[in-house]
Amino acid sequence: MGELLSLEAIEELEWTAETAKFRPVNPRWWKAQTKLKIDRKRRENRGEVLGMPSERDEPWRQALKLSEKGYTGPAGGRQSSAGLFPEARGTTAQVPGLYPWSVGAGAPIVGTPLGMHLETGSPVCYDATNWMTRGGFITAPVTMVLALNGYGKSTLVRKMVLGSIAQKRTTLMLGDAKPDYRVLTEEVGGQVVELGFGHGRLNVLDPGAMGQVLTRLSGDPDYQRAIASDVRGRQVTTVAGLIELLRGRAIDDFEVTLLATGIELLYSDYGFTYDNPPILEDLHALIIAGHPDLYADAGLDAPEGLTPSLSLTDRDREAERAQGEDRRLYEEAIRPLRRSLNSLIRGELGAVFNGQSSVRLDLDAPAICVDVSLIPQSEQKLRAAVLMACWADGMAAVEGAHILADAGLAPKRTFHVVLDELWQVLGAGEALVDRVNSLTRLNRGIGTELTLCTHSYKDALSLSSSSAREKARGFFERARVKIIGPIPSGEVALLRDVVELSEREIAMVTGWATPEALTGEAARPGEKPPAPPGMGKFLLKVGEGSGPGIPLQTVLTDAEVRSKIHETNARYSHVNLAGANS
Structure with a gap:
């Protein structure tokens, strides 16, 4: 451990350091300071610093000898780094004094790793x-x-x-507006459905996956009728919702009844099936032409001789010949509904909704992305209408998958x-x-x-x-x-x-x-x-x-x-960042 300096040697070195410190670059001062420092360190290690208890005062010091690297014996030795402080956890009710400055200290290892x-x-x-x-x-x-x-x-x-x-x-991105999820869906082998002007149609009268469910179910006819009724209800709700979106107010009760009766008649009396569903134009034509059941929904008597079983084309001709007060009142009653349906089958909305669905949702795909980015941002009402129809179609598909699983025809998902x-x-x-x-x-x-x-x-x-x-x-x-x-x-x-x-x-x-502060230079090429x-x-x-x-x-x-699924600024990828300020 080295010998300690005598008191005379310490005094001499202190005097040398004191007198030599005012001289520039004096090696005697540096040498004296070094010897004093070493001596102080040795005395500290031996416990001989002024005020420190000696072994006579505290006998336990005899068991642990102090060396240059710390105390010897069990748990002795130098601590090269500070240990962790003890942590305590509790609810905000238990440790209210810490709450204003507290933040979550951990997270359960359950679920998808995010970061x-x-x-x-x-x-x-x-x-x-x-x-x-x-x-x-x-x-x-x-x-x-x-x-x-x-x-x-x-x-x-x-x-x-x-x-x-x-x-x-199965993940459904129903109405991807930018699109943010299309590349991801393509990378995992999912289904991408485009909707927009000239890029696909969505028939709101198409039962979609629920129609496929009905064709696969067999057995209990009451259960089949209940599912068919649910399909009709979803179709009515979707069409009524689109009309409310156009009008900006709620649709009248009897108009909802007219829509429900009209959709039911198209499937029951006019030959439409789940594989060949009607479109909005067919519903529009039927409501205009009239039917005894539709007259009854409007609170009117059907004109004499109005035949229920006529085709839609023949019914149009008969409607032109129909005369009388009941016909006039019926036309007045359906005029607002007729105008709203006309808006859905013509113009920008008709380009999306008036026709058979270009693609049906495939629930066997790992992911489904309905891309509506082709609809301009300025057409907010059209985008909203498409979103509503997408959600209705998507949630119907989800429910259809559950029905098949409950019937033992598909796995639970x-x-x-x-x-x-x-x-x-x-x-x-x-x-x-x-x-x-x-x-x-x-x-x-x-x-x-x-x-x-x-x-x-x-x-x-x-x-x-x-x-x-x-x-x-x-x-x-x-x-x-x-x-x-x-x-x-x-x-x-x-x-x-x-x-x-x-x-x-x-x-x-x-x-x-x-x-951050608006300082610094532009990024270099490639950075x-x-x-x-x-x-x-x-x-x-x-x-x-x-x-x-x-x-x-x-x-x-x-x-x-590598997959660039998170690259949302692809439009700027060609910009030369280094030359942007030139």
Whole structure:
């Protein structure tokens, strides 16, 4: 351990250091300081520093001898790094004093890997189906993803979709508006359905998958009639919803009855089948021509001699010959409905809805993407109408799969439905709000995980009627998991209406949305510009958010990067970043 200096030697070295420190570059000063430092260290190791207890005062020191590397004996030796501090976990009710600064410290390893925990670096896994069925963390598989555009919201949802596909859950992206999910669907061998001007049609009177179910079922005729009645009800609801969307108000009761009777007559009296369904133009022609049952629905007597079994073409001619007060009253009664149906079979809407469906949904595909990006953004009403029809067709297909499974004709399955760009739906009118409202309430009963995506909670508060605002607010409340990305500070006060956020969480999500200083140079050729500070960062809150959330950073695998399924800025890929400022 080395010999200690005598008191005389220490005094001499201290005097040398004191007198030599004012001389420039004096080796005697440096040498004296070094010897003093070594001596002090040796004395510390031997416990001979002034004020430290000696072995006489504390006998236990005799058992543990102090060396240059620390105390000898059990548990002795040098500690090269500080150990971890002990951690304690508890609910906010148990540790209320820590709550304002607390944040989720971990995440269950249940579900699809999404990224890493921002605080601990541990993996964060989530998908609503597993969190409900395997973990028991939530009561309904509904997720709301909320973030400003451009911060990786769609990337996060695509990772959730990949996890669903890997677990054999058929995923339906019903109404992909950008499109954000088309490349992913093609990469996994799924089905892509295009809808738009000259790019496919969707016949709302086509029973689709439910029609295939009826052709495969056999046995109980009462059960078949019940399913057929459900098919008719869905068709009536869809057509009535489209009309309400066009009118901007609810359809009259007797008009709904006319639609129901007309659709029933087309299948029962005019030779249409599930393989050869009618189109909206056929329904329009039948209502104009009239039928004794349709007259009765309008509260009128049919003209004398009106034959029920005539073909649609002959019925048009008979309608022209029909005279009398009842005919005149019938024409007045159906005029608003006739105009609304005419809007659906002509013009821009007719290009999509008036014709046989170009493609039927294939539930054997691992994923289905209905691409509506070909419809211009300016045609918001048309987009909303297509979205409504897509959802009706998609949910009917899901229910059809469950019916076949219950009958033992197909395996039991679960599904994942993604409704992206929810702001477009909410801005289209109350009819679509009602449609989403029913989905968020009934999805658990039909074995369907539901993911809703939007930019702002303000979208729900911007609806015209108070009833629609309350329904839209219910979307956020019923979402058992809310994933919040970068949001502006003005959004926080509104969002606290449906989820509780601590001060630290508020600082976190608003800080992610704060841009960095506008300094620096442009990226060089082949390089990407730096990502915004909040890119890929999200806060996962369960329920109403009474506990701390889980902050996470999405992480992309090499396979995801190579496949470019997350590349949403393909239109800018040709831009020379280095020459953009030249």
